[in-house]
Amino acid sequence: MKMTTASRLAFLVLFTACVTPTVSAKPPNIIIIFADDLGYGDLSCFGHPTIRTPHLDRMAVEGMRLTQFYSAASVCTPSRAALMTGRLPIRSGMCSNKRRVLFPNSPGGLPPEEITLAEALKTKGYATACVGKWHLGHLPQHLPTRHGFDDYYGIPYSNDMKPCPVLRNETQLEEPAVQETLTRRYTDEAIGFIKKNRDKPFFLYMPHSFPHVPLFASKQFLGTSRRGLYGDVVEELDWSVGRITHTLRELGLAENTLVFFTSDNGPWLPRNLRGGSAGLLRGGKGSTWEGGMREPSLAWWPGTIPAGSISSELGSTMDLLPTCLKLAGVDVPSDRVIDGKDFGPVLRGTGKSERELLFYYRGTRLMAVRKGPWKAHLMTWAGYGQREPTRHDPPLLFHLEHDPSEAHDAAKDHPEVIDEIRAAVEQHRAELVPGDDQLSAKFPES
């Protein structure tokens, strides 16, 4: 399934050729705001009692709240790879059982033959920027600038990894990052990009560095939340979102811009009060319980997305690639497996999700599968602190729409559902071609 650089370029040219020249309306701008380790229960509009997120709540009132929307992995690197490519991380090799994410001593990164959302949108003339934490490889050849982004500003990996520099494009600006002002600086960068490209279609990918620990807030937010430091940090994120939507309104771009907000994975529970809350969901970051992968998600596009709507349709961050490409009038790559489905009809309120299945991976292990409302756990594994997975035969089975907290195993009562899910697993495994592990390599010790 690997593509040479030449064939990749040919493919991109083909992309461009496919664009129907008679389409004159400017395609919509796309903004994806990606929080880091934010829990399902951490926004006011998802029920947190003492974190105040008025701007995200306003997105919900003016747009759509998504209650069954998932990331494709429960840790950073594979989750981001899936969002960028619309593909399960196992296909690109961006997951591993040896190292769960990329580290500062990892030479690997997103393979160049992967087609990112940014690359695909560029074929249609989109201006593209990545502002925030990348975590898909920090060597120059892996940076956002090599994956379709015109502009990059941010940190290359998690904010708890040393030395955590701040880069602009491929140039280091500071090291270590002054973290107190990161959210604020990301916001200014994002607004600058929007203003600069107001007359073009643009794609802004904004993967925030927080509320991943260590937590930092600017002096404007420090000590202001009833929830303590974690609340300060989330409330500053909320402020940032408000600044973005305000800018769009101010520039008259709101009605031609899709803003999608979600998180890369669930809350980092072992961090105690410095970690977030998955609300009523079980588990958190690192696990394939719902709390690890179901994300607090919002979609906003005034005039297109029905105001004040709530959707429980099944969605995945992998769906954003085909959804956005369709909006932009770009064909979805046909030379490779794309796991994402067009989520546009759900966002418009005109149709149901095409997604029937959801695969919960941890590294390269298929841990659980959701089919419709049912989820079967082949294995379970605490996010942190458990040495080996627990295997389940028969699988644990939960009806997630009746039992979102995964508290009542229904395996005995529904063997037919387990049979269906086993068949889906077999088919998935038979068709799957895993990519080469990009995560486990290390630099030689020197």
Next chain:
Amino acid sequence: MKMTTASRLAFLVLFTACVTPTVSAKPPNIIIIFADDLGYGDLSCFGHPTIRTPHLDRMAVEGMRLTQFYSAASVCTPSRAALMTGRLPIRSGMCSNKRRVLFPNSPGGLPPEEITLAEALKTKGYATACVGKWHLGHLPQHLPTRHGFDDYYGIPYSNDMKPCPVLRNETQLEEPAVQETLTRRYTDEAIGFIKKNRDKPFFLYMPHSFPHVPLFASKQFLGTSRRGLYGDVVEELDWSVGRITHTLRELGLAENTLVFFTSDNGPWLPRNLRGGSAGLLRGGKGSTWEGGMREPSLAWWPGTIPAGSISSELGSTMDLLPTCLKLAGVDVPSDRVIDGKDFGPVLRGTGKSERELLFYYRGTRLMAVRKGPWKAHLMTWAGYGQREPTRHDPPLLFHLEHDPSEAHDAAKDHPEVIDEIRAAVEQHRAELVPGDDQLSAKFPES
């Protein structure tokens, strides 16, 4: 502290005499909608993924969502006694360690010398109705009609207790209740009462019978919720609330009516999927963990309560009595301890809660105390299935605004908070005069 009937009448006359005759504006109508066993996490606007409550969500958008509002007990009878009287149930004797609630073989009920919210409001000319489940005594002398309500329609105790008749005032209409249509009939009764009294000030107390098990929904709702039967039932409750607010709008009464929605206690967890969800809170009905007593609460009064507001101010159902009396221009009884505090400034968005302390009782045992953001558990006890309480010395200590899930005991780090709470407990105990147990008596077997 007991009052004779004569002194009580004198007191009511005194109430009337106190009314300032120059106040000409009609005092506001008051509607309290009280769900039964609804969990903190069971409404869309409190984060449930698959229960849809558009009418309650609209109340939130047009009014106030309260995230730290409590019932005064974790089971039905004492919780209702507290709401009606503004007093801890231990003062009226409406709690017991022998029987947790009133049963069909209980001769007891709310003592006649207690002053209910309905009685107090009647002194100001309010028309009063109770529509729903009473559960403060089912003998004629204990019924709502003997406690200040002009009209009563509903069941006298929980819907899982035999024979569960439906009464109108003191007359039995059917037995057992046809439960499928209860919510619908309550709604019609409530609307009839509102229409009949549109020109008077009125007080409608609407304690729904659901989602207490056994669950019943009308044919219009049965099988319609993604959450299953529990969802059908909650969504019918939501529909009912929408019918009430719609009627108020239609009659031009919305801007002169406070509608307050809350629940008597948390979800009945041992009922599995027939019970609800406390969301991110720990525990449920029957326990003094947050899930047992913190309720999904909404206040709506267009033009007076700030639209789209969220308050985390500390409140209790006991606060509704002084709050409503103040709105009606009625003095709060001064011959007895009233535990409620005026919550009006919070509802108007003009001030903070006067409440600093919250006592969590189970029967006559003081289990836990909240002081500001801190909660100390002197004892913990699973809602059901645990024989004896677990005593904690030092108490377990949680910072509820940082740690709403009561997951991280902070007792070691904050001995000074424990000292403060111990002092508050001592003072409370020294001043407390418990009422005679009204719950544990039974009819002779004969």
